[in-house]
Amino acid sequence: MNMDMLLFELEKDGGKPLYDQLYSGIKEAIITKKIAVGEKLPSKRKLADFLNISQTTIEIAYAQLLAEGYIMSKSRVGYFVEEIDDLPYIQPDTTAFINEQPKKKSFNIDFNPGSIDIDAFPFQTWRKYARDLFDDASKELLLTGEPQGEPALRTEIANYLYQSRGVVCSPEQIVIGSGTEQLLPMILRLFSEDTCFALENPGYPTVHRMFSQYKRKVLPIAVDDEGIVIHALEKTSADVVYITPSHQFPTGAVLSATRRAQALNWAAQSPSRYIIEDDYDSEFRYTGKPIPALQALDRNDKVIYMSTFTKSLMPSLRVAYFVLPPKLLATYNDVFNYYSSTVPRFDQHIVANFMRDGHFSKHLNRMRKVYRKKHDKLTTILENYSSQVKMTGEQAGMHVLLNVQHPLSEQQLQQHANNAGIGIYPLSDYRLDGLLSTQVQFLLGFGGIPVHQIEASIERLMDCWNIPKITLMADNH
Template identity: 55%
Template sequence: MNIDMLLIELSKETPIPLYEQIYNQIRQDIIHGKLQVGMKLPSKRKLGEFLNVSQTTIEQAYGQLSAEGFILSRPRKGFFVQAIDELAYVQPKKEASKPVPIKKETIDIDFSPGHIDTTNFPFTQWRKFAKETIDESSNHLLLLGDPHGDIELRQEIAQYLYHSRGVDCTPEQIIIGSGTEQLMPLVIRILGEDASFAIEDPGYPLTHHVFSHNNRQAIPIPVDNEGMDVDALQQVDASIAYVTPSHQFPTGTVLSAARRIALLNWASMEEHRFIIEDDYDSEFRYTGRPIPALYGMDNGENVIYISTFSKSLMPSLRIAYMVLPKVLLRRYQDAFIHYVSTVPRLDQHILARFMRDGQFSRHLNRMRTIYKRKLQTLIDTLTPYAPVVTYYGEETGMHITITVQTNDNEECLAEKALSAGIRIYGLNTYRTKKETGTPSFLIGFGGLTDEEIITGIQKLMAAWGISKEPDS
């Protein structure tokens, strides 16, 4: 049976391409039996003339129908409707269901510990180095670079680490990656399948997920006011300790000198033991001298140092780095000989110029002053609510931890805060095992203005029914 023409409605107002409109209507006619099996379709020329479209458009539509088995092309004869086995995949029409209402949360203040101050970023200086880098003279940067990251950036990072963190390493030991979550699986792989990991509890949840996603055992070790409990670490069968010693996340505590020595001694006792030191926001310390990195104290090359530019510059830059002990560097080179760097070379060179010119150090000094002021605003606003509300972890970083003396639990307090338009983050969120003791919360201040900090704390206390002390 032959049909001379097809009635197809085309619309040029819709973003759907013409060939797709033709394909959809013929497909539906076949599915619903309007075009019977064995029917010959109009030629591409005739249908194109009838619909006032090009033969190419018809050819695309017929080609898609043919690829999906709806029509069959016979040489020198044309296109014919193909038999489909009962069209078992065609879904029956369903009654329209009522839309499920989506509860929208109105958040006025978000005390996220991960937010940064975006209003004081040095756009003028960054734009200058971006213009200098994105130029015809830099056409070599369009090609793949060193798999460990371009040497220009690794040299700047090595120099920065030596002067700011006491990390004495060569640029060759530095690996550039697009975030801690991208570098950590590489570390896990070179440490071997038999490695078992001790993690801080509470601790950084994203890193904990990395261990589980890579089928590695993660053993929670308690954290107290001196950091990871090394005595507890010695009681478990772990070969790798993952720590945030300069500013423990999320409690904000600093690993004490005694614990640092004990941890390094633990690692040096057996050849296969290593420490992963995540130094993610050590740049912002507000009291006393900067605390040296564990890597700088290590004589036995048992520390893997990891850090990022997410807090110091911007999260969207997606540049992190790790410093490998030489024994692990050789393993890395053997395991990932065919890998390429995951960070665009243009971004690497913009950052390298930014650091070489001294702009990175100036930016850190400026932001340290800004964050210290915000921290003081937060402390001044919280102080009148003592002793019901206390805080700790104010030495370093962009958040503190508060504890609340109340009959309500953490979950209840978080709900009350949310009802008042305030988002806060309970410490139990970061624990492997929930605790029922005094409720504790992370209060981030990096991304808020001074006015938002004051207003947010006042609204939060009102939502919790906590009043200022009379003599405040």
């Protein structure tokens, strides 16, 4: 390597330590590709002589770069620049899932599909459970707990899943972790590296990004108004499919009974086939009876069931879980024998006690009413614009899909809305194949908008798109 590349302006009497300046300089050079992937860095001694600083300074800087995955070390050979796209904290991907992206700008009205209603949270009850726990009687909770999560919480989750989703499982099959982003990589490690995964398209870009970060082969499978197209799945070499059957994200389609049977039959055809069922917002369903989880219909132990308390309690709680079929439990125990749970034990017990005493189901019933009211208000207001706007995926969840008839493109309409201080999210952001749709479609999340603001919010959006209200014919009495 040409040493001049590493000739950084080091301020010897600056406020920032030299090792920090050096670390930042090399990191910047790697990110901006000034130093190529696979390039060998100079030895600590050579660089110390060249920059006229101590070897210790360089050692600390290299150690930090190594810890963060910017460089790798080959024993007795030296340090080399790592392939950087695998790093989770560098996100060149602009289609990243809205929830996890830092807000570029704050909007006066935000139809973010990930937002929840924060006004109806039962703080007093929650505070009581927290206060009761932080006490001498809970001393043992200061120590590390069981790796799969607290038995008390796993028992409550197993009971809840049986009553609400028809899922039959024992607490031993449940693993608790801090969010899908932490649990999905664990599930991926239960399968060999050459396993091919199928994902819904459009779908969660975050999930897609996680699969590619772990260098897993991914095939996008089309979704229509009955959910994922199983015939398309059958034509691929995929062994594991990740689906959101109760309320497909982002289209809102519900997997039809026929497709459910087809999916389970597909999985039953080979010992290596499995379905990952993400049941992220099934609690909120507005039309018809609740649909049982796919896991509840499965007779062959082929479904890994995942869910979270993000929508039902709060995103900041960071509690999610998966239920493993008994066959995969042994693999899990082998692979994760060193693992300890990532959710604080106190938080797990607050949730467990809150569930045990019936407050969770009370809270869910209350939130169902809140979201149904918002949902009904939204659908009623949108009727006024039905000459140019059609709505789908409204049976469940906290967002609907808008199909807009308009001379402008999705991007232009989004820009118009953003300029008017309105956050709105085009469906093409969720496509995994990068193809632009000919249709103009947007996700419209209503969870975070107070019910009394829904009418004005929709009117503002339609105004900035120049979509007029339908004028109803006057009664001729």
